Amino acid sequence: METLEKELDTLIDKLNNSINFRMELENISSVYPFSKYEYIISTLLSKNVLSFDDYLELRDTYINRNLYLYLFEMAPRTFGDTWGLSHLMSLEPCLQRPNKKIDPTYQLEYDLYLPCPNGNIKVEVKASRAQDRDKADEPMIVKAFSSKSKGNFLMNFQQLKPSCCDVFIWIAAYRDSIKYWVLKNSVIQKHHDFTPQHRNENTSKREKDYDKAEIYEGQIMITNANISSIKEYMVNSRGIRQAVIEQFEA
Missing domain, CATH: 3.40.1350.10 (Trna Endonuclease; Chain: A, domain 1)
Incomplete structure (x- = not known):
């Protein structure tokens, strides 16, 4: 999870309102299946900071690191x-x-x-x-x-x-x-x-x-x-x- 958080943190830095977004994350509520990570990724996708192909690579890499x-x-x-x-x-x-x-x-x-x-x-x-x-x-x-x-x-x-x-x-x-x-x-x-x-x-x-x-x-x-x-x-x-x-x- 630490690796994923570092990767997402780097991407968040690319947002125009990264400071406000981080403050928003501190107060976000999560109820399965919606989570903080889902919110971060969907925001990055909507702001074109993360492309869909890069998202798939991020996803596959995470799964391989956590297969078991x-x-x-x-x-x-x-x-x-x-x-x-x-x-x-x-x-x-x-x-x-x-x-x-x-x-x-x-x-x-x-x-x-x-x-x-x-x-x-x-x-x-x-x-x-x-x-x-x-x-x-x-x-x-x-x-x-x-x-x-x-x-x-x-x-x-x-x-x-x-x-x-x-x-x-x-x-x-x-x-x-x-x-x-x-x-x-x-x-x-x-x-x-x-x-x-x-x-x-x-x-x-x-x-x-x-x-x-x-x-x-x-x-x-x-x-x-x-x-x-x-x-x-x-x-x-x-x-x-x-x-x-x-x-x-x-």
């Missing part, structure tokens, strides 16, 4: 359990939902499986939305982070249970792109920043009072400081299946 912004409006469970799994299965149809016919011991402890000659690979899917850490008190949609930004970000991958699956697939949603990582369960278990999801008297101190191998359910917060630790596990959407097999066999 709608994901930041979803409730957490809808984003992770509904969108995340559906998105992944649309990319890789070989990934299937488990049931007791496939796995008699199945108790909802993992999300998907990948059929292989040597047995099914149990896959746990975790999705997180990249958030701007400098906007911590803002609504989720305002915190939506761009993959091209140099700012501070946070992604929290939660409810990680390495003992319940063979491989993890992580999905990270940015406002402008989607990224994927495929990690063996032992990579998660041994990660420096893998901490208990639920603290208790035995795990209250972060690094001294518990053994990572004893964590049943944990989390990893990915930030600017540690994202390099998972760099080697990043894959493109076409390489997910092969990466799952390679991580399983690693």
